[in-house]
Amino acid sequence: xxxxxxxxxxxxxxxxxxxxxxxxxxxxxxxxxxxxxxxxxxxxxxxxxxxxxxxxxxxxxxxxxxxxxxxxxxxxxxxxxxxxxxxxxxxxxxxxxxxxxxxxxxxxxxxxxxxxxxxxxxxxxxxxxxxxxxxxxxxxxxxxxxxxxxxxxxxxxxxxxxxxxxxxxxxxxxxxxxxxxxxxxxxxxxxxxxxxxxxxxxxxxxxxxxxxxxxxxxxxxxxxxxxxxxxxxxxxxxxxxxxxxxxxxxxxxxxxxxxxxxxxxxxxxxxxxxxxxxxxxxxxxxxxxxxxxxxxxxxxxxxxxxxxxxxxxxxxxxxxxxxxxxxxxxxxxxxxxxxxxxxxxxxxxxxxxxxxxxxxxxxxx
Amino acid sequence: xxxxxxxxxxxxxxxxxxxxxxxxxxxxxxxxxxxxxxxxxxxxxxxxxxxxxxxxxxxxxxxxxxxxxxxxxxxxxxxxxxxxxxxxxxxxxxxxxxxxxxxxxxxxxxxxxxxxxxxxxxxxxxxxxxxxxxxxxxxxxxxxxxxxxxxxxxxxxxxxxxxxxxxxxxxxxxxxxxxxxxxxxxxxxxxxxxxxxxxxxxxxxxxxxxxxxxxxxxxx
Numbered sequence: 001x002x003x004x005x006x007x008x009x010x011x012x013x014x015x016x017x018x019x020x021x022x023x024x025x026x027x028x029x030x031x032x033x034x035x036x037x038x039x040x041x042x043x044x045x046x047x048x049x050x051x052x053x054x055x056x057x058x059x060x061x062x063x064x065x066x067x068x069x070x071x072x073x074x075x076x077x078x079x080x081x082x083x084x085x086x087x088x089x090x091x092x093x094x095x096x097x098x099x100x101x102x103x104x105x106x107x108x109x110x111x112x113x114x115x116x117x118x119x120x121x122x123x124x125x126x127x128x129x130x131x132x133x134x135x136x137x138x139x140x141x142x143x144x145x146x147x148x149x150x151x152x153x154x155x156x157x158x159x160x161x162x163x164x165x166x167x168x169x170x171x172x173x174x175x176x177x178x179x180x181x182x183x184x185x186x187x188x189x190x191x192x193x194x195x196x197x198x199x200x201x202x203x204x205x206x207x208x209x210x211x212x213x214x215x216x217x218x219x220x221x222x223x224x225x226x227x228x229x230x231x232x233x234x235x236x237x238x239x240x241x242x243x244x245x246x247x248x249x250x251x252x253x254x255x256x257x258x259x260x261x262x263x264x265x266x267x268x269x270x271x272x273x274x275x276x277x278x279x280x281x282x283x284x285x286x287x288x289x290x291x292x293x294x295x296x297x298x299x300x301x302x303x304x305x306x307x308x309x310x311x312x313x314x315x316x317x318x319x320x321x322x323x324x325x326x327x328x329x330x331x332x333x334x335x336x337x338x339x340x341x342x343x344x345x346x347x348x349x350x351x352x353x354x355x356x357x358x359x360x361x362x363x364x365x
Numbered sequence: 366x367x368x369x370x371x372x373x374x375x376x377x378x379x380x381x382x383x384x385x386x387x388x389x390x391x392x393x394x395x396x397x398x399x400x401x402x403x404x405x406x407x408x409x410x411x412x413x414x415x416x417x418x419x420x421x422x423x424x425x426x427x428x429x430x431x432x433x434x435x436x437x438x439x440x441x442x443x444x445x446x447x448x449x450x451x452x453x454x455x456x457x458x459x460x461x462x463x464x465x466x467x468x469x470x471x472x473x474x475x476x477x478x479x480x481x482x483x484x485x486x487x488x489x490x491x492x493x494x495x496x497x498x499x500x501x502x503x504x505x506x507x508x509x510x511x512x513x514x515x516x517x518x519x520x521x522x523x524x525x526x527x528x529x530x531x532x533x534x535x536x537x538x539x540x541x542x543x544x545x546x547x548x549x550x551x552x553x554x555x556x557x558x559x560x561x562x563x564x565x566x567x568x569x570x571x572x573x574x575x576x577x578x579x580x581x582x583x584x585x
Contacts, residue, residue, distance in 0.1 A: 220369070220537045231538060243478040245459060264463060271373070271539055300539070301370040307377065313542075314460035315467030316377045324385055331390035335397030342402060 007210075008047035021047075028207045031200060032216060032226040045211040052210065053108050053116040055148055056090035059141040060134050060168040060177055061122025065159040066092050068196035085206060088116075091136075102137050105148070113151040117209070120145065120180050123161040123168040127183075129176025145183060154188040154215055155180060158202060160298055163191035163221070170304035181222060190215050191222045195298035198279050201227040221301070223273070232269035232295050235277035238262065256292060266310035268297030373543035376550065384550035391557030396565060404573060412582030422575025423568055439498055447491030450484045451524065457481070478531075485528050492521045516560050522548040 005013075011021055025042040029035075034042075058066070070093070087093065088108035089101065096104055108116060124141045125133040131140030149155055157180040160166040168177035181189050192201050205224050208216045216224045233239065241247070241261040248255035248262055261267070272295050276287040289295055294310070297303045307317030429441045455461060457476040466472035496517055499505045526545035528534075535541035555561060563570075578584070 231533070234533070242459070245475050245477050247459075263459065271542065273538070302374060306370070306374060311467065312460070312463040314464045316381045316464075317374075318378075319385070319468050320382055323382065324389055327386040327389040328393050331393030332397045334390065335394035335399075336401055338394070339398045339401035342398075 005051070006047060007049045007051065010051075028204060031204050032208055032224075033229075042207070042211045046207065049210040051086040053112040054085045054087050054119055055105055055108055055116055055152075056087060056093075056119045056121070057141075057145060057148060058091050059120065059122030059124050059145070059162070060175065061159065061161050062167075063092055065121040065196045066090075069199050069202060085117075098137075109148065109151060115153050116151075117154055117156060117206075118149050118152040119156045119158055120162040121158045123165045123175075123177035123179060124183060126176045126178040133175040142183065145180070149184050149187055152187055154190065154209070155184055156202075156205060157181065157189060157191045157193075159197055160193045160195045160300075160303065163193040163223070164301040164303075166195065167304055169302075188215050189222055190218065190224060193221070193223060193228070193299040194274060195296075195303075197299070198227065198275050198281070200279055201275060219273070223299075227275040227279075228273040228299065230273065230275075232272045232274055232277050232289070233267075236269055236289060237277070238289060251292070259292075262289060262292075262294040264312055265294045266308060266312060267294035268300070268303070268306070268309075268313060269295040270313050271306075272297040272300050274299040369537045369540040369543065373539040373546070376543045376546040380547065380550055384553045388553045388556060391554075392562075392565065395557050395562060399566065399569065404577070407577075407580065411580045413579055415576035415580050418579025418584070419572040419574075419576035422578070423571045426571045426574070439494075443491050443494050443498070447488045447495065450488030450491065451520070454481055454484050454488065454524070454527070482528075482531065485524060485531070488524050489521075489528060492517070492524065496521075512559055515555070519548070519552045519555055519561070523552050 008021070022039070022043055025046065026036070026039050029039045029042055086108075089105040091101075094101060094104065122134075122141075124145055125131065127142055129142075131142065134141045136144055157163045161168060161177075162180050165173075165177050165179045165182075168175055169179070181191065190205055192205060194201070201224065204226060205216060208224075216226060219225050219228055221228070233242070236242075238259060238261045241259075242263055246255065246258075246260040247264045248258075248260045249264060250256065251265065263270075267289065269289065276295070277289070280287045280290070296309050297306060300306070307315075311317070434441050453476070456465075457473075458481040459475040459478065462472055462475040499509055499513070499517075523545070526541070526548050530538070530541040530545045533541065535544065552561070556564065
């Protein structure tokens with residue numbers, strides 16, 4: 001695909017009708033919570049958009065994010081839009097390898113300085129960690145990241161590893177894994193968390209960037225509000241069961257069969273912000289809670305260390321019963337000791353008291 | 366970076382242990398001290414038993430006599446309303462039942478959330494009314510010491526943060542939940558060393574009262 005072709009030209013070349021394209025624009029507008037009046041503008045902007053150069057950096061990751069994007073429900077309009085960017089560097093997807101691959105990255109950086117997007121998936125061993133934990137072409141992940149983002153327009157951290165450190169950062173974090181936003185401070189960053197993230201969240205952010213030339217509105221964790229603005233719990237179709245106090249107590253009891261709330265089985269829906277409940281997965285087929293499994297909270301920071309996937313949100317990770325009993329025993333001993341000492345003191349005072357008569361006192365005056 | 370979530374995990378993990386530990390040491394120390402000290406030996410001949418009148422008083426003193434209600438209807442009514450609301454929300458909301466089940470292994474049915482929500486709002490209103498009364502009533506204001514306000518603030522903070530967390534009025538949510546858990550832990554830590562101890566000592570105090578009167582043959 002020639003980089004000079006506009007998106008409209010490419011879509012037409014791939015047999016996408018104008019009607020289909022507008023449907024995609026309308027879906028994008030509604031996804032991003034934009035008013036319908038903006039649909040023509042999105043269409044106009046997308047049609048005229050030159051394919052932005054995208055450099056995709058894969059660091060300490062499992063390729064799940066790429067799998068989610070490319071294999072979930074192809075071919076769809078989202079897929080085509082995604083192909084319509086100029087993906088100039090991506091380990092898994094690019095044809096080139098070795099020196100040629102690295103040359104492609106450097107070429108894209110030179111040709112599009114100040115305008116290219118950097119997509120990162122995977123966490124990065126921090127500057128203080130041994131650079132040998134993860135390298136590409138002999139360079140540490142940290143060095144490649146800093147070199148690549150220097151002239152980038154924006155950085156998109158795809159997946160929980162890139163956004164928050166994810167699994168590699170889980171205690172005891174042997175590789176000193178860090179999130180992108182801990183290392184890059186002078187560029188606009190969007191976090192699209194999730195393990196993996198919802199494909200539409202990525203295409204939605206890209207469409208927004210192509211349309212308006214800037215990144216969408218973000219939450220406290222720099223995630224696009226359109227996809228991470230509401231908790232799983234608040235949009236869950238099982239929510240009425242939570243409110244009525246109807247819970248599945250195990251994975252095969254009557255409650256589970258009736259589709260009741262999974263809170264007691266450890267659902268992290270209340271603390272998790274993501275669009276699974278509304279977007280669903282596999283082309284809108286289903287999502288974890290619909291399949292009967294509690295939400296793991298994969299789009300939240302530290303989700304791996306948040307204390308047991310199958311323990312309710314309100315339950316502490318673990319209570320040291322022995323220490324607690326010890327503290328109780330110590331308290332009891334302390335109280336008993338104080339009381340006995342006080343009693344002893346009182347008895348002592350009573351035995352050794354020296355009565356004084358009024359006459360004796362008067363004599364002293 | 367991951368501040369809010371780390372804060373929540375800290376309140377659920379190490380801080381919860383610390384709070385529970387301080388509470389266990391403090392509360393058992395206070396209870397053992399009080400119970401082992403007992404009362405001064407009464408050398409007078411007993412006119413009646415102690416146990417039954419003691420136990421009866423534990424219950425009868427819970428309901429105010431008509432005289433008290435006439436003299437201070439506000440205190441009786443508002444006190445009852447927010448205490449009941451607090452206890453029901455504490456023991457019968459779903460996350461609390463789960464917490465108790467997770468820590469102590471015993472569980473019971475919970476109330477639906479909208480009911481808990483309403484009771485929380487009533488409790489908050491009751492606590493605000495109680496504070497206003499304390500500030501505006503000339504006698505109450507004079508007999509109040511700083512600790513009274515501390516105890517009020519601790520109690521109010523727990524209920525308020527719970528309400529904020531349930532309605533997601535603080536962003537991000539882990540921060541809201543962490544604040545709620547932390548305020549509950551502060552309450553737990555202060556409980557053995559302030560007037561909050563009444564949660565546990567009320568029963569003994571009433572029993573001592575009833576027993577003392579019973580021994581004299583007086584109905585209390």
